[in-house]
Amino acid sequence: MEEAEELCDRIGIFVNGEFHCLGTPKELKARYGGTRILTITTPPEHEAAVARLVAAAAAPAPAVRVYGVSGTQKFALPRRGVGLGAVFGAVEAARAAVPVLGWGVADATLEDVFVAVAKEARAFDIVLAFLFASFFSSVKTATVIGYIYVFGSSLLGEALLKNFIEDITFPRRWLVMMELVPGFSLYRGIYELAEYASEGRNMGKPGMQWVDLNDPVNGMKDVLVLISVEWIILLLVAFLLAHRPTWQPLFLFGFLSTKHSSPSRKPDKLKRKSSRVHIDMEKPDVFLERKVVKRFLKVKEMGMRNMIICHNLRKMYPGKNRNPDKLAVRGLSLALRKGQCFGMLGPNGAGKTSFINMMIGLAKPTYGTAYIHGMDLRKDMNEIYANIGLTMGDSDRTRASNVLWTNEESHRCYSNKVEESLKNVNLFHNGFGDKSVSKYSGGMKRRLSVAIALIGNPKVVYMDEPSTGLDTRSRSDLWRVIKRAKKDCTIILTTHSMEEAEELCDRIGIFVNGEFHCLGTPKELKARYGGTRILTITTPPEHEAAGARLVAAAAAPAPAVRVYGVSGTQKFALPRRGVGLGAVFGAVEAARAAVPVLGWGVADATLEDVFVAVAKEARAFDVLS
Numbered sequence: 110m111e112e113a114e115e116l117c118d119r120i121g122i123f124v125n126g127e128f129h130c131l132g133t134p135k136e137l138k139a140r141y142g143g144t145r146i147l148t149i150t151t152p153p154e155h156e157a158a159v160a161r162l163v164a165a166a167a168a169p170a171p172a173v174r175v176y177g178v179s180g181t182q183k184f185a186l187p188r189r190g191v192g193l194g195a196v197f198g199a200v201e202a203a204r205a206a207v208p209v210l211g212w213g214v215a216d217a218t219l220e221d222v223f224v225a226v227a228k229e230a231r232a233f234d235i236v237l238a239f240l241f242a243s244f245f246s247s248v249k250t251a252t253v254i255g256y257i258y259v260f261g262s263s264l265l266g267e268a269l270l271k272n273f274i275e276d277i278t279f280p281r282r283w284l285v286m287m288e289l290v291p292g293f294s295l296y297r298g299i300y301e302l303a304e305y306a307s308e309g310r311n312m313g314k315p316g317m318q319w320v321d322l323n324d325p326v327n328g329m330k331d332v333l334v335l336i337s338v339e340w341i342i343l344l345l346v347a348f349l350l351a352h353r354p355t356w357q358p359l360f361l362f363g364f365l366s367t368k369h370s371s372p373s374r375k376p377d378k379l380k381r382k383s384s385r386v387h388i389d390m391e392k393p394d395v396f397l398e399r400k401v402v403k404r405f406l407k408v409k410e411m412g413m414r415n416m417i418i419c420h421n422l423r424k425m426y427p428g429k430n431r432n433p434d435k436l437a438v439r440g441l442s443l444a445l446r447k448g449q450c451f452g453m454l455g456p457n458g459a460g461k462t463s464f465i466n467m468m469i470g471l472a473k474p475t476y477g478t479a480y481i482h483g484m485d486l487r488k489d490m491n492e493i494y495a496n497i498g499l500t501m502g503d504s505d506r507t508r509a510s511n512v513l514w515t516n517e518e519s520h521r522c523y524s525n526k527v528e529e530s531l532k533n534v535n536l537f538h539n540g541f542g543d544k545s546v547s548k549y550s551g552g553m554k555r556r557l558s559v560a561i562a563l564i565g566n567p568k569v570v571y572m573d574e575p576s577t578g579l580d581t582r583s584r585s586d587l588w589r590v591i592k593r594a595k596k597d598c599t600i601i602l603t604t605h606s607m608e609e610a611e612e613l614c615d616r617i618g619i620f621v622n623g624e625f626h627c628l629g630t631p632k633e634l635k636a637r638y639g640g641t642r643i644l645t646i647t648t649p650p651e652h653e654a655a656g657a658r659l660v661a662a663a664a665a666p667a668p669a670v671r672v673y674g675v676s677g678t679q680k681f682a683l684p685r686r687g688v689g690l691g692a693v694f695g696a697v698e699a700a701r702a703a704v705p706v707l708g709w710g711v712a713d714a715t716l717e718d719v720f721v722a723v724a725k726e727a728r729a730f731d732v733l734s
C-alpha cells in the first residue's frame with residue numbers, strides 16, 4: 110500500500126477478475142474512509158466526562174462511541190463535519206478537565222467499522238427477538254425460543270459454520286446462504302477479525318485492513334452487507350407489526366396470515382397471549398366456534414351458502430394524544446346460518462357497536478374478515494351494502510327515515526314494499542302511513558326503523574337495541590315482527606334486555622371487553638353457567654353484612670357468592686349440587702331469627718344471572734391478566 114501511495118497517480122483495486130474501484134490514492138481514501146477514529150485513554154471513572162467533552166467538541170456533527178473498555182474509548186468522527194482542529198480541541202478540553210493517559214487519531218479501520226456494525230447487529234438481534242415474539246402466544250415460549258436462537262446460532266457457528274469456513278473446497282456461495290442467518294454472519298465477522306488479528310500479531314502486521322474487504326476469501330464484504338440489509342428489513346417489519354397498520358402493505362402480512370390461517374394479518378402478541386390461554390382453558394364454546402368457522406372456511410363454496418361467517422375480526426382504534434391503542438374487538442369468530450337470530454349481550458363499552466360498524470362497512474377491520482353469504486367484507490362491500498338491513502341510532506334513524514318517507518319519488522319507487530313493511534309493523538292503518546315521520550312517537554320510529562331494515566329481503570339484519578324505550582305492547586308487536594322476519598334472513602341484535610334476548614335469540618354470545626366469553630342457546634347457557642340457585646333476600650340496608658354472613662354460614666362448605674347487593678336487597682348464587690333446598694330454607698330461617706327479613710325468594714338462575722356472573726368473571730380475569 111505504501112508503495113502504491115508513493116508511486117501511483119491512479120490506483121485500481123482488481124479483485125476476482127474485475128476492478129472494484131478506480132481513482133487516485135486520495136480519492137479512494139476519501140471515498141472509503143469517511144471517518145476519523147479518536148482514541149483517548151483516561152482512568153475509567155472519567156470515561157463519561159470525556160465522552161461528553163468529545164461530543165461537545167464535535168457538535169453539531171455526531172461523535173459515535175464505537176468502543177469503550179477500562180478507560181480507553183474510541184469515537185468515530187465524520188471527516189466532513191469535524192476537522193482536525195476540532196479533534197485537537199476535544200483532546201485539549203479533555204486534558205484540562207480530566208487526566209488523559211494517552212490519545213491518538215487515525216483513519217477508521219475496518220475493525221472499527223465492523224465493531225460499529227456488529228453493535229447494530231446486536232440491536233438487530235433484539236429486533237429479531239421482538240419479531241419472533243409476535244409469532245408466539247406465550248411470552249415464555251417466545252423467551253425460550255429467543256434464548257435457543259441466540260445461543261444455538263453461536264454454538265452452531267462454532268461447531269458447524271467454522272468447519273465450512275475453514276474448508277476451502279466448500280462453495281463460498283453456500284457459505285453466504287448460511288450467513289443469511291444473522292447469528293451466523295455475526296459469528297463469521299468475529300471469526301475473520303480474530304484470524305486477521307492473530308495472524309497480524311504473529312507476523313507483526315496490523316489486523317484486518319480496509320483493502321482486506323475486497324478479499325473474497327474472508328467474506329467480510331458479504332457479512333457487512335448482509336448484516337446491514339437484514340437489520341434494515343427486520344427493523345421495518347418489526348415496526349410495522351408493532352404498529353398494526355390498518356392497511357396491508359406487504360406480501361409479508363399475507364404470508365403471516367396464511368401461516369396462522371387467518372385472513373389478513375398476524376394478531377398482536379400481547380393481547381393474544383392472555384386471550385388464547387383463556388379460550389383454550391376456560392371457554393370451550395368459543396373455542397369450538399373458532400373450529401367451526403375454520404371448517405366452513407375450508408370448504409368455502411359449499412360451506413358459506415346462506416351463512417354469515419366472521420373470521421377472527423379485530424378492531425383496534427389507534428391511541429391519540431399519547432393514549433394507548435384501544436383493542437375494541439379481539440379476534441371475533443362466529444358462524445350464523447339463515448333463519449337464526451343471534452343476540453350479542455355485553456356491558457357498555459364491550460365492543461358491540463364496533464363489531465356492527467365493521468359488519469356494515471362503517472369501520473374497517475384492523476384484522477380478519479367476515480363473509481356474508483360468501484361475499485367478503487374486505488372486497489365485496491358494495492354488494493354487501495345491497496344485502497344488509499340495519500336499525501340505526503335515534504338521530505341517524507330520524508334523518509334517514511325523513512329522507513326516505515317524505516320524499517315523493519322514493520315513496521313511489523318503493524310503494525309496494527313500503528305498504529307491506531308498514532303493515533308488518535302496524536304503521537299502515539289509521540292514517541299512520543301518511544304521516545310525516547317527524548310526527549311519529551319514539552316507539553313508532555323504532556318500528557319504522559325495523560320496517561326499513563327489512564325492505565328488500567336483506568340477507569342479514571343488524572339491530573342495535575331495537576326495543577329500547579318501547580312500552581310493553583309496542584315491544585311485543587316489534588318482537589312479533591322480528592320473529593317473522595328472521596325466517597328469511599339472519600338477524601344479529603345487540604341488547605341490554607335479557608328478556609328480549611331470551612324471547613328472540615336462537616343463540617346468544619356474552620361479549621365482554623372485546624371478546625366472547627360464552628356462546629350458546631339461552632337454555633344451554635343457563636344450564637352451563639346457571640348451575641346455581643339464586644337466593645334473593647331483602648333486609649334493612651344496615652343488616653346487609655349480617656345477612657350475608659348468615660347465608661354464607663348456612664351454605665358452607667359450598668360457597669355463597671354474592672352477585673348483587675343494592676339497598677338491602679342481596680342476591681346469592683348457591684351451587685345446586687352443594688346446597689340443597691333444605692339448606693337454603695335453613696339460611697333464611699337463621700337470617701329471620703337474627704335480623705328483620707323484609708322479603709326473600711329462591712329461583713333458578715336466569716339469563717341475567719348468567720350475564721352478571723360471566724361479565725364479573727371476565728372483568729376479574731382481565732384485571733388479573
Ligand SMILES: Nc1ncnc2c1ncn2[C@@H]1O[C@H](COP(=O)(O)OP(=O)(O)OP(=O)(O)O)[C@@H](O)[C@H]1O
Nearest residue numbers: 426435436437455456457458459460461462463464
Ligand atoms: N372511534 C373510536 N376511537 C377510539 N376508541 C373507540 C372508538 N369507538 C369506540 N371506542 C372504544 O372502543 C370500546 C368499545 O366501544 P363500543 O362503542 O364498540 O362498545 P359497545 O359495546 O357498543 O358499548 P355500548 O353498549 O355502550 O354502546 C370502548 O372502550 C370505546 O371507548
